[in-house]
Amino acid sequence: MDYQVIVVGGGHAGLEAAFASAHMGMKTLLISINIKMMGNMPCNPSIGGSAKGIVVREIDALGGMMGIAADHHYLQMKMLNTGKGPGVQCLRAQQDKLEYPKYLQDLALATENLTVEEGIVNALIHDDTHVFGVKLTDGREYTSDAVILSTGTYMESYIFRGHKKISEGPDGQKPSLGLSPYLRSMGIETYRLKTGTPPRIRKDSIDFSKAKVEPGTPGHLAFSYTTKEFIPLEEQEVCYLIYTNLNTHNIIKEHLDETALYSGNIVGVGPRYCPSIESKIMTFKDKERHQLFLEPESRYTDSIYLQGFSTSMSEEVQELMVRSLPGFENAVFLKYAYAIEYDAIKTTEYGPTLELKKWPGLYIAGQICGTSGYEEAAGLGLLAGINASLKIQRREPLILRRDQSYIGVMIDDLVTKGTEEPYRLLSSRAEFRLLLRHDNADLRLTEIGHDIGLINEERYQYFTKKKQYIKEVCEILESTYLGKRKDVENYIISLGFNELKGGILASELLKRPGVKYSELAKFIPELDKYELDEQTIDEIEIIEKYEGYIVKQKRDAENHQKLEELKIPEDIDYLSMNGLRLEAREKLNRVRPLTVGQASRISGVNPSDISMLILNVKKILNHE
Numbered sequence: 001m002d003y004q005v006i007v008v009g010g011g012h013a014g015l016e017a018a019f020a021s022a023h024m025g026m027k028t029l030l031i032s033i034n035i036k037m038m039g040n041m042p043c044n045p046s047i048g049g050s051a052k053g054i055v056v057r058e059i060d061a062l063g064g065m066m067g068i069a070a071d072h073h074y075l076q077m078k079m080l081n082t083g084k085g086p087g088v089q090c091l092r093a094q095q096d097k098l099e100y101p102k103y104l105q106d107l108a109l110a111t112e113n114l115t116v117e118e119g120i121v122n123a124l125i126h127d128d129t130h131v132f133g134v135k136l137t138d139g140r141e142y143t144s145d146a147v148i149l150s151t152g153t154y155m156e157s158y159i160f161r162g163h164k165k166i167s168e169g170p171d172g173q174k175p176s177l178g179l180s181p182y183l184r185s186m187g188i189e190t191y192r193l194k195t196g197t198p199p200r201i202r203k204d205s206i207d208f209s210k211a212k213v214e215p216g217t218p219g220h221l222a223f224s225y226t227t228k229e230f231i232p233l234e235e236q237e238v239c240y241l242i243y244t245n246l247n248t249h250n251i252i253k254e255h256l257d258e259t260a261l262y263s264g265n266i267v268g269v270g271p272r273y274c275p276s277i278e279s280k281i282m283t284f285k286d287k288e289r290h291q292l293f294l295e296p297e298s299r300y301t302d303s304i305y306l307q308g309f310s311t312s313m314s315e316e317v318q319e320l321m322v323r324s325l326p327g328f329e330n331a332v333f334l335k336y337a338y339a340i341e342y343d344a345i346k347t348t349e350y351g352p353t354l355e356l357k358k359w360p361g362l363y364i365a366g367q368i369c370g371t372s373g374y375e376e377a378a379g380l381g382l383l384a385g386i387n388a389s390l391k392i393q394r395r396e397p398l399i400l401r402r403d404q405s406y407i408g409v410m411i412d413d414l415v416t417k418g419t420e421e422p423y424r425l426l427s428s429r430a431e432f433r434l435l436l437r438h439d440n441a442d443l444r445l446t447e448i449g450h451d452i453g454l455i456n457e458e459r460y461q462y463f464t465k466k467k468q469y470i471k472e473v474c475e476i477l478e479s480t481y482l483g484k485r486k487d488v489e490n491y492i493i494s495l496g497f498n499e500l501k502g503g504i505l506a507s508e509l510l511k512r513p514g515v516k517y518s519e520l521a522k523f524i525p526e527l528d529k530y531e532l533d534e535q536t537i538d539e540i541e542i543i544e545k546y547e548g549y550i551v552k553q554k555r556d557a558e559n560h561q562k563l564e565e566l567k568i569p570e571d572i573d574y575l576s577m578n579g580l581r582l583e584a585r586e587k588l589n590r591v592r593p594l595t596v597g598q599a600s601r602i603s604g605v606n607p608s609d610i611s612m613l614i615l616n617v618k619k620i621l622n623h624e
Contacts, residue, residue, distance in 0.1 A: 001132070001143045001144055001145055002029070002133075002142045002143050002144065003026075003027050003028060003029040003115075003142060003143070003144040003145075004021070004026040004027045004028065004144060004145045004146070004389075004392055005017075005018075005021040005026045005027075005028045005029070005144060005145065005146050005147075005148065005385070005388050005389065005392070006028075006029045006031065006133070006134055006142055006144040006146070006147045006148070007021070007028065007029070007030045007031070007148045007150060007385070008031050008121045008134060008147065008148065008149050008150060008151060008179075009031075009032065009033075009149065009150035009151045009152055009154070009366070010030055010031075010032030010033075010034075010035070010037070010038035010039070010108075010116070011038070011039070011040070011150060011152040011366060011367075011374075011377060012039065012066065012366065012374045012375075012377040012378040012381065013150035013152070013365040013366025013367070013368075013377035013378060013380055013381030013384070014030060014032070014038075014148070014150035014152075014365070014366070014381060015030075015038060015039055015065070015104055015108060015378075015381065016059065016064050016065060016066065016365075016377075016378045016379075016381035016382040016385060017148045017150055017363075017365050017381040017382065017384045017385035017388075018030040018108065018111075018114055018385065019064065019065050019107075019108070019111060019114070019385070020063070020064065020381075020382050020385030020386050020389065020454060021113075021148075021385040021386075021388060021389045022111050022112065022113040022114035023063065023111075023113075023453070023454055024385075024386070024389040024390075024393075024452065024453045024454065025113065025389075025453070026113060026388075026389045026392060027113055028113055028114045028115070029114075029115050029116075029117065029142060029144070030108065030114060030115070030116045030117070031117055031118075031119050031121055031134070031136070032116065032117075032118060032119075033118065033119070033120055033154070033169070033173060033174055033176065034118065034173060034174075035105065035109075035116060035118055036105070037101070037171070037173060038101060038104060038105050038108060038116075039069070039100060039101035039102075039103075039104035039105060040101050040170075040171060041095065041097055041100065041101065041374065042153075042170035042171045042197060043170075043195075043197045044197075044295070044305055044307055045094065045095045045096070045097035045100065045295075045297050045298070045305065046092060046093060046094050046095055046295070047066065047070040047074075047092070047093050047095055047100075047223070047374060047375065048070070048080075048090060048091045048092035048093055048223065048375065049080065049090065049092045049375075050080060050081070050088070050090060050426065050427055051090065051406055051425040051426050051427045051429070051430070052090070052092075052373060052375035052376070052425055053080070053090030053091040053092055053223070053375075053438060054090050054406050054436060054437070054438050054441065055375045055376065055378075055379045055406050055407060055410075055425060056070060056091070056223045056375055056378070057091075057223055057225075057438055057441035057442075058379065058405045058406060058407050058441045058444070058445055059375075059378055059379055059382055059407075060223055060224045060225060060226075060441070061225065061441040061442045061444065061445035061446045061449060062382060062386075062445050062446075062448060062449040062452075062454060062455075063449040063450075063452075063454025063455045064378065064382040064454070065104070065107065066223070066374075066375070066378045067222075067223030067224035067225075067227075068223075068224045068226065068227070069100060069103050069104050069107070070093050070095060070100070070223045070224075071093075071222045071223055071224050071227040072099065072100075072103050073095070073096045073099035073100065073103065073299075074093040074094060074095055074096065074231065074236075075093075075094040075095065075096055075236060075237040075296055075298075075299065076093065076094040076215075076216040076236045076237050076238070076239060077091065077092075077093045077094075077216050077217065077221045077222075077230075077231070077236065078091070078092050078093070078094075078216050078217045078221075079091055079217040079219075079221060080092055082217070085434070085546075086434070086437050086438070086439065086542045086546065087427065087433040087434040087436070087437055088427045088433065089437070089438050090438045091221060091222075091223055091438065093223070094237065094239065094295055094296065096297075096298045096299055096300075097297040097298045097301070097303075098298045098300055098301070099298070099299075119136040119137070119138060119140060120136060120137045120174070120176055120177075120178075121134045121135065121136055121137075121176070121179055122135065122136065122137050122176075122177065122178030122179050122182060123135040123178070123179070123182045124147060124182065124183075124186070124362070125141060125143060126186070126359065126361075126362075129360065130359060130360040130361040130362075131146075131147050131359050131360070131361040131362040132144060132145065132147075132361055133147065134147055137178065145361065145388075145391075145392045146361050146362075146363060146388035146389075146391065146392060147361060147362050147363070148363040148364070148365055148381075148384045148385065148388055149179075149345075149362070149363070149364045149365070149368055150364070150365045150366040150368065150377070150381055150384070151176050151179065151366075151367075151368050152170070152342075152366055152367050152368070152377070153169065153170055153195060153340050153342040153367055154169045154170075154173070154175055154176040154342065155175075155176045155179055155180040155190075155342050155343040155344075155368065156175065156176070156177060156180045156181075156342065156343045157169050157170075157175040157176070157340055157341065157342040157343075158175075158340070158341050158342075159338045159339070159340055160312045160338060160339040160340070160341065161312060161313070161314055161315060161318075161336060161337070161338050161339075162258050162259065162312070162313060162314025162315070162316075162317070163258070163314070164314070169340075170197075170340055180343040183345070186358075186359065187358060188345060188349055188356065188358070188359070189345070189346040189348070189349055190343045190344060190345055190346065191343070191344060191346055191420075192341055192342070192343060192344075193341070193342060193343075193344050193367075193370065193421070193422050194339055194340065194341045194342075194422075195339070195340055195372055195422055196276055196310040196311065196312060196337065196338060196339040196340060197310055197337055197338060197340075198277075198305065198306040198307065198308070198309040198310045198311065198337045199306055199309065199311075199318055199322060199333055199334075199335060199336050199337040200297065200303045200304065200305060200306070200333070200334040200335040201303075201304045201306060201322065201328065201331045201332065201333060201334065202302055202303070202304070202331075202332040202333075202334055203296070203302040203303070203304050204302060205328075205330050205331050205332040206294065206304060206327050206328060206331065207326075207327040207328075207329070207330075208240055208294075208327060209327070210242065210326040210327035211240035211241060211242045211294060211326070211327055212240060212241040212242070213238050213239075213240060214238065214239040214240060214241050214293065215233070215236075215238050215239075216233055216236045216238075217233075218233045219534065220533075220534050220535075225441075225442050225446075225459075225463075225535070226459065237296050237299075239293055239294060239295045239296070240293070240294040241291060241292070241293055241294070242291075242292050242294065242325060242326050242327060243289040243290065243291055243292065243326070244277070244281075244289050244290045244292065244325065245288075245289060245324065245325070245326070246288060247324045248321060248324040248325060249281050249288075251317070251320050251321050251324055252277065252278050252281050252313075252321060253281065253282075255313060255314075255317045255320075256278065256282070258313060258314050258317050259276075259278050259311065259312050259313045259314075259317075275310075276310045276311050276312060276339070277290070277308065277309050277310060277311050277321075278311060278312075278313070290308060291308060292306060292307060292308040292309055292325070293307040293308060294306065294307075295307055302334075303334050303335075306322070309321075309322070309337070310337060310339075311337045311339075312337070312338060312339035313337070315333075315336045318333070318336055318337055319331075319333065342367075343368075344367060344368050344369065344370045345364055345368055345369065345370070346370075346418075347369070347370050347414045347415060347418040347419060348418060348590050348591060350363075350364055350369070350415065351415055351592070351594070352397075352399045352411055352412065352415050352594060352598075353383075353387040353391075353397045353398075353399065354369070354380060354383055354384040354387060354411070355387065355388075355391075357592065363384040363387065363388050364384065365377070365380040365381040365383070365384035365385075366380055366381055367422070369414060369423075370414060370419045370422065370423055371410070371414070371419075371422060371423045371424070372422035372423065372424050373424055373425070375425070376410060376423070376424070376425055379406075379407040379410065380407075380410070380411070382407075383398065383400070383407060383411065386398050386452055386454070390452065395452075398448065398452060399411075399594075400445075401561070401564060402430070402431065402432060402560075403432040403435055403436075403553075403557035403560065403561070404436075404444055404445070405436060405441075405444060405445060406425055406430060406436055409425070409429055409430045409436075410423070410425055410429075412598065412601065413429060415591065415598075416591060416593065416598050416601045416602055417601060417602070417603055418591075418603075431556075432553050432556070432557050434546065434549055434550055434553050435550065435553050435554065435557060437542065439535065439538050439539045439542055440539055440542075442463060442466075443467065443470075443539070446459075446460070446463045450463075466536055469530050469532065469536065470536065470539060470540055470543070472530070473527060473530055473532070473540055474507070474540060474543060474544065476506070476524065476526050476527060477505075477506045477507040477510060477520075477524075477540075477544060478505065478506075478507040479505075480505065480506040480507075480524050480526070481503050481504070481505055481506075482503055482504055482505070482506055482509065482523060482524075483502075483503040484500070484502065484503060485523070487522075487523060488500070488509075488523055491519060491523075492509075495512070495514045495515065496514075497512065506520060506523075506524060507544050507547075510541065510544045510545060511544060511545050511547070516541070517537050517540055517541050518537065560597065561597075563595065563596045563597035563600060564595050564596075564597035564598070565595070565597075566595060566596040566597070566614065566617060567594065567595055567617075568593060568594060568595060568596060568599065568613075568617055569617070569620055569621075570592075572616075572617070572620065574588040574589040575589055577612070577613070577616050578612070578616070579612035579615070579616070580609050580612055580613070581606075581608075581609060583604045583605075584604065584605045584606070584609035587602050587603070587604045587605055588602065588605060588609075588613070596610065596613060596614055596617065599613055
């Protein structure tokens with residue numbers, strides 16, 4: 001074999017897959033159409049956001065690279081949903097479109113065990129049973145133990161503006177031609193998906209006095225648990241908020257026949273949770289305005305990203321639309337918006353390890369899986385790289401549970417429920433979201449990252465020390481009784497509470513709104529020896545303040561886990577299983593779930609079907 005792992009595509013999924021396999025000691029080849037576009041951000045140059053920000057923390061906790069890259073050279077860092085509970089709070093960072101990919105490119109070219117080459121893969125090397133290499137359009141061939149396809153939005157891609165249809169990848173790059181038809185010739189089912197991007201406007205042509213300033217969030221905020229240096233708020237860029245108006249809406253309605261989406265040119269399904277501006281206006285006809293964010297793309301360019309204004313209108317109509325917005329009367333375009341349509345692989349083709357069911361040795365990651373977003377792609381890439389490497393090392397695969405990570409929720413959703421549109425992670429998709437918080441990703445996943453070889457010993461020792469500190473501090477808080485003390489009384493009264501009738505446990509006092517660990521610790525000398533950073537203090541406060549809710553979700557997760565532990569034999573015959581409805585037989589046979597828990601989440605499989613499945617599985621297991 002030339003390599004142990006070959007990764008096709010240098011986007012966010014491909015980079016994480018390549019870094020993971022290389023860091024796990026695999027001789028890895030990363031093939032990119034254009035090395036200078038690796039890690040590119042063809043849409044919004046931001047990392048994080050609702051649920052997505054937690055995924056980045058999970059990637060970092062497992063030993064991936066996206067969080068570390070996002071903490072370098074960011075333009076603005078913001079904590080979202082601060083007025084809501086900890087289960088939905090997360091980071092979002094406006095990145096520098098030039099610096100972020102450069103950091104990752106330099107890292108890839110300097111990573112031990114990783115070779116990077118340019119080229120376009122148009123075929124795979126395989127026999128009748130498994131895949132073991134790739135063929136390039138220029139005739140080169142490379143063999144390997146595993147191949148990971150992370151082609152993003154490039155496979156058979158077309159760009160749309162109005163009635164124009166161009167064979168092109170994102171940001172004017174070459175499309176990937178030939179690979180998708182080859183996959184279909186192997187019996188792999190593909191389908192068309194669509195996404196898009198807004199226009200970019202020259203900064204000095206915008207009147208920002210008509211917009212609301214949106215600053216970052218103060219404090220030491222970072223995606224990576226290893227980050228120790230932070231960009232001060234006063235050195236960060238500001239973003240702005242404006243709204244569409246009735247004039248904008250009327251222009252769009254008058255020119256609907258000139259958009260690729262409504263003219264019938266596009267056949268791919270677009271993302272429901274990130275629609276084009278014309279889709280928003282036609283879907284929500286009662287809304288008089290839609291919010292738009294004005295976000296800088298780089299310190300080194302004068303480009304402003306018009307977030308929320310994705311469109312496939314013609315260039316002429318885009319100018320009318322944009323110049324109807326407040327402050328954009330004299331807008332100068334640097335880049336026109338477009339829609340992009342591309343091929344992805346049906347979710348029924350792959351399992352929870354991201355290996356294709358029909359073709360051992362072939363893994364997929366990123367938007368080829370049917371997802372959208374840099375963060376979703378990176379999470380899938382990391383797991384594909386890990387699982388390909390674990391299989392080569394003859395170790396058990398890593399399948400993250402739904403109560404363990406958002407990455408686990410995403411993969412389970414894809415392989416169990418499927419998707420007909422670009423899948424986007426949302427906090428509402430996670431039934432155990434209070435367990436899957438921004439603050440505790442390290443407590444959930446760093447042990448796993450160390451076990452598989454992605455967290456080094458120095459970082460692991462720091463983590464275990466922090467974990468022990470949290471345990472000891474919580475034990476002190478839960479066993480320290482604060483009696484009738486004047487200093488405690490004064491603190492309570494200063495927060496607007498009544499005097500304490502008697503003493504109170506420190507942990508109970510911390511549960512009260514507004515009570516801070518940093519103030520409470522002043523009353524407990526035993527806590528003086530613990531040097532805790534802001535992140536650790538946040539974790540302790542959340543653990544104590546939300547203890548009852550967390551305990552309940554853990555109990556629910558444990559009950560849920562009993563079904564997950566009931567494995568289904570791989571060769572089980574659903575089609576002839578007694579007691580199952582026809583729809584359930586067909587759905588189970590198509591998805592081939594690994595556990596009864598996974599089977600229970602398949603659309604069209606009801607509780608009575610699960611009861612019959614459990615009986616049949618136990619009968620088979622008892623006979624073995």
